[in-house]
Amino acid sequence: MPLKRIADSTVRRLSLYLRFLEEFENAGLTTVSSEELAARGGTTSAQVRKDLSFFGSFGKRGLGYQVGELTQRMRRILGLERDWRVVIIGVGKIGAALAQYEGFRQRGFRVVGLYDSDSAKIGREMYDLYVRSVDALADDNREQPVDIAVIAVPAPAAQRVVDQVVAAGITGIMSFAPIQLHVPSDVTLNTVNMAMELERLSYALSNRE
Amino acid sequence: MPLKRIADSTVRRLSLYLRFLEEFENAGLTTVSSEELAARGGTTSAQVRKDLSFFGSFGKRGLGYQVGELTQRMRRILGLERDWRVVIIGVGKIGAALAQYEGFRQRGFRVVGLYDSDSAKIGREMYDLYVRSVDALADDNREQPVDIAVIAVPAPAAQRVVDQVVAAGITGIMSFAPIQLHVPSDVTLNTVNMAMELERLSYALSNRE
Numbered sequence: 001m002p003l004k005r006i007a008d009s010t011v012r013r014l015s016l017y018l019r020f021l022e023e024f025e026n027a028g029l030t031t032v033s034s035e036e037l038a039a040r041g042g043t044t045s046a047q048v049r050k051d052l053s054f055f056g057s058f059g060k061r062g063l064g065y066q067v068g069e070l071t072q073r074m075r076r077i078l079g080l081e082r083d084w085r086v087v088i089i090g091v092g093k094i095g096a097a098l099a100q101y102e103g104f105r106q107r108g109f110r111v112v113g114l115y116d117s118d119s120a121k122i123g124r125e126m127y128d129l130y131v132r133s134v135d136a137l138a139d140d141n142r143e144q145p146v147d148i149a150v151i152a153v154p155a156p157a158a159q160r161v162v163d164q165v166v167a168a169g170i171t172g173i174m175s176f177a178p179i180q181l182h183v184p185s186d187v188t189l190n191t192v193n194m195a196m197e198l199e200r201l202s203y204a205l206s207n208r209e
Numbered sequence: 210m211p212l213k214r215i216a217d218s219t220v221r222r223l224s225l226y227l228r229f230l231e232e233f234e235n236a237g238l239t240t241v242s243s244e245e246l247a248a249r250g251g252t253t254s255a256q257v258r259k260d261l262s263f264f265g266s267f268g269k270r271g272l273g274y275q276v277g278e279l280t281q282r283m284r285r286i287l288g289l290e291r292d293w294r295v296v297i298i299g300v301g302k303i304g305a306a307l308a309q310y311e312g313f314r315q316r317g318f319r320v321v322g323l324y325d326s327d328s329a330k331i332g333r334e335m336y337d338l339y340v341r342s343v344d345a346l347a348d349d350n351r352e353q354p355v356d357i358a359v360i361a362v363p364a365p366a367a368q369r370v371v372d373q374v375v376a377a378g379i380t381g382i383m384s385f386a387p388i389q390l391h392v393p394s395d396v397t398l399n400t401v402n403m404a405m406e407l408e409r410l411s412y413a414l415s416n417r418e
Contacts, residue, residue, distance in 0.1 A: 084414075093306035196224040
């Protein structure tokens with residue numbers, strides 16, 4: 001069921017709600033109110049109700065939400081009820097840090113391949129995987145399709161690598177390269193820009209009361 | 210001048226507009242319309258005008274925005290007209306990747322210190338800095354105040370390290386630890402959660418038309 005377009009900021013809050021719900025579940029709670037979710041996440045109960053209303057009616061008035069049911073529906077909404085096959089392209093420091101990041105595996109993001117274009121790195125074993133040449137990506141993807149390619153190469157190489165990923169038929173891309181990348185409309189691209197994350201902070205620090 | 214509270218998603222778009230404006234500036238353009246900014250960033254001209262209206266009137270109707278003036282005001286708004294002294298705490302893979310990240314320096318985020326609690330790492334030279342013990346943070350900050358501490362330690366250690374950062378008197382924190390951290394209200398904390406970034410993508414991939 002395709003949903004109406006939901007703002008990126010809403011999706012971020014849903015991810016956060018899921019984490020809180022899992023905490024509540026681990027603590028043995030069976031119901032939770034929008035007020036409790038709001039208090040945990042530094043937002044308002046009206047915001048919580050509005051965010052959840054995008055996905056149809058969940059809670060019962062006065063009784064709050066069923067933690068188990070809401071957790072499960074939140075996982076489904078975020079696409080976390082399945083495993084995602086992820087490859088990391090570029091095994092420099094950021095790529096290597098991502099390859100061993102426990103938080104990915106916990107969420108069902110399974111790193112199944114590492115790629116690089118540096119012949120000194122190709123063939124090296126890292127975290128039970130052998131680094132492969134980016135040139136092998138298309139063949140590999142034909143044999144065992146990949147859902148998401150994480151781009152962790154230097155900015156000047158990023159567009160060329162993205163073009164190879166797209167040509168290989170991979171339609172989900174997360175990029176850490178600090179440049180604007182271009183992909184066809186049937187490919188979904190998310191960019192994480194570390195400098196922009198710091199700018200959110202410099203903005204907040206500059207405009208503190 | 211403190212501004213009214215602006216949504217996080219707006220600040221992210223301002224960061225993006227700044228990047229586009231700098232591209233336009235480098236390309237020798239002197240004026241730009243909200244339509245051109247919108248086209249560059251995959252948003253609408255109405256959204257661009259609304260985002261910029263938070264900060265008072267910029268453009269002249271029919272003439273567009275002055276690229277140089279808008280760039281400068283955007284830098285001021287985002288707190289980028291000054292240098293920020295940054296320390297990185299935790300020099301594992303993520304910390305090391307951030308320490309050498311060129312995008313930070315370009316934006317005036319100057320990494321002036323590296324810290325770790327692992328005695329095997331303390332004293333080691335990395336990128337022209339000597340890794341220091343976290344225990345030295347309070348004294349170091351008294352001598353040469355730091356604006357922002359970047360937390361790149363494993364999740365189980367993160368709250369303890371944040372408490373040390375706060376006790377040292379540092380009031381801006383960016384955390385890469387995948388857990389919820391608690392800080393006093395006069396400390397500004399931003400969290401970058403890699404798994405949440407991937408969830409934005411799994412959400413988008415699951416709800417594609």
